[in-house]
Amino acid sequence: MCRLRLLFLPLLLALFAVAAGAEPLALDRSWSGHTINAQMQAFADGSGLRPSAGVLGHADLFVEPARAGAGLGGTAHWMRLQLRRSATERGQAWWLVVEPLNLFDLRVYRRAGDGGWQELQSGERVPFAAGREREWRQFAFRLPDDGEAVTELYLRAQDPGGASFPVALWHEDDLRRHERIGELLLGAMYGALLALSAYNLFLALSLRDRAYGWYVATTLSLGLFLVHLHGHLAQWLWRDQAWLTSAGRVLIPSVWGFALAGFVMAFFQTRRHLPRLHKVLLGVQALYVVCFVARLAGLHGPSAQLLTIFPMFCVPLVFAVAILRLRQGLEPARYFLIGYGTVLLGTLLFLLRIAGALEPSTLTELALPVAATLETLIFSLALAARIKQLDRSSQAAFVDELTGLPNRRALEQRFAELAARDQPFTLLALDLDRFKPVNDSFGHHEGDEVLRVLARRMQACIRGDDLVARVGGDEFVLLLAPGSGEAAVSSVVNRLLTAARETVHLGERRHQLSASVGLARFPSQGRSLAELSRHADMALYEAKQSGRDCWRAAVRAV
Known part of the structure; x- marks a missing residue:
């Protein structure tokens, strides 16, 4: 047994050495801008409480390749590099950059x-200037220059709301160019969101449409979240207030989620068309308020975790609302589905990067701001299409x-306008003669065509x-505007009777009809539409009794 142990001990030690003592990374210019997590080794401290002295220098703990993220939880993730x-890079300025969301x-x-x-503390828990060695929104640290010797570094990342720690190496020249391009692209997206917000705020004030107000609130809170997410709020506004940087990642998206739920309710008019889902959306808003308050109370971990879980419930809910309203005939819901699907894809890439399922890259970093900008633009188009459809529906x-022709509602509206002037005007009640035989003999389709022809003729009179x-x-009912004397009224009525007598030609078929008209005057025969119509109907009945194809005026005054 002792001999077996002596035989296996060197083998075990050799395997251990392979795991714990991997070949150092050969640093040359080709590594500039590349993520190196796969070239690092990892150790996960599940308790998150292990002191640094128990990890630093203990290469035997690091037996797995490092990832760029590890999802939710309080685990402290250690990485060893x-x-x-190379000879060409000695004396050159290099940076170790951690680019988490x-x-x-x-x-x-x-x-x-x-x-x-030497310990350098960084992250959202320390002020901006204290946690960086470079004036930049990302966490950048100078890479020691040990000449020909091997440089050894350790990183410790911890975040209960989703640890993301992509690590890259950058040469000074390449990093400076990378900074300029990134700031330019993000600035363009921020500007687009701000411009769309300003434009739609003007529309909200002009149209007094709640959907536009919620849209502006959603866009501004989303834009603020993106500015925070990419480190610019900490760099520009909260340099010395670390708690705002930490709390903002929960507070700002909570406001965004609250505003988005309000926009969904206003845009789709869920209170009227989907009352049950409307109550669910109100519940979603309440949950975002709870998340907001929990973070203000100092519950960083639970509130961040809840905020990460919310989309699993809210996304299917919003899609269900959009699809149901589309099936009910709201065509702008198509725009909404496209826009929401776009930002959902960007958010999915964002969450996968946080969870460590996707390696960091320019695509995964800019996926959310690009998707958010496109979503905001598409939502703006959806609002415009919605206004047009509502206008058409109105x-x-x-x-x-x-x-x-105008219908009864239009008649009531026009009558109210004329009655408000308190000037005399005329109401005509017109009924077609010998129309029923057309329907009975040729069908309702034929009768409908006859009505369309006669409607156009009456409109021309x-x-x-x-x-x-x-x-x-x-x-039919006609309202002749104030200022119509007896001669003018008589002329209109006679034109109507003549138009009704004219033969209606539909293909090879000819239909001969006529009309009977009853006339009543405002206010002598009534001040309400019902009262005036009753007198006009009585006069119309007299015209029918007199042989049709004629008109009679109401004579009894009120």
Whole structure:
């Protein structure tokens, strides 16, 4: 047994050495801008409480390749890097850059002059200037130049709301160019979001449409979240207030989620069309308020974790609302689905990067701001299409679908306008004679065509301020504007009778009809539409009794 142990011990030690003592990274210019997590070794401290002295220098703990993220939880993720500069890179300025979307606690350990370890504290838990060695929104640290010797570094990343720690090496010249391009692209996206917000705020104030107000709130909170997410709020506004940087990652998206739920309710008019889902959306808003308050109370971990879980419930809910409203006939819901799907894809890449399932890259870093900008633009188009459809629907509510003439609602509205002037005007009740046989002999389709022809003729008989409305099968009501003397009224009525007598040609078929008209005057025969119509109907009945194809005026005054 003792001999077996002696035989296996060197083998075990050799395997251990392979795992713990991988070849140092050979640093040359080709590594500039590349993620090196796969070239690092990892150790996960599940408790998150292990002191640094129990990790630093203990290469035997690091037996797995490092990842760029590790999802939710309080685990402290340690990474070990060994590198040796090539001859051409000795004396050159290099940077170790950690580019997370969020990271609460980041610590970097470098060899100090006395052989010990120098700790650099960074992340959202420390102020901006104190946590960086470079004036930049990302976490950048100078890479020691140890000449031909091997450089050894350790990183510790911890975030209960989703640890993301992509590590890259950058040459000074390449990093400076990378900074300029990134700031330019992000600035363009921020500007686009701000411009769309300003434009739609003007529309919100002009149209007094709640959907536009919620859209502006959603866009501004989303833009603020992106500015925070990419480190610019900490760099520009909160340099000395670390708690705002840390709290902002929960507070700002909570406001965004609250505003988005409000926009969904206003855009789709869920209170009226989807009352049950409307209550669910109100519940979603309440949950975002709870998340907001929890973070203000100092519950960083639970609130960040809840915020990460919310999309699993909210995304299917919003899609369900959009699809149901589309099936109910709201065509702008198509725009909404495209826009929401776009930002969902960007958010998915964002969450996968946080969870460590995707390696960091320019695509995954800019996926959310690009998607958010496109979503905001598409939502703006959706709002414009919604206004047009609502306008068409509003106009359709006052139009007779068959003839295109104003309907009873339009008649009531016009009567109220004329009555408010308190000037005399005339109401005509017109009924077609011998129309029923057309329907009975040729069918309702034929009758509909006859009505369309006669409606166009009647429309041609009136003046610009007059109105002719279809109020029933073959029943029409006309309002002749104030200022119409007896001669003018008589002229209009006679034109109507003549138009009704003219033969209606439909293909080879000819239909001969006529009309009977009853006339009543405002205010002598009534001040309400019902009262005036009753007197006009009585006069119409007299015209029918007198042989049809004629008109009679109401004579009894009120």
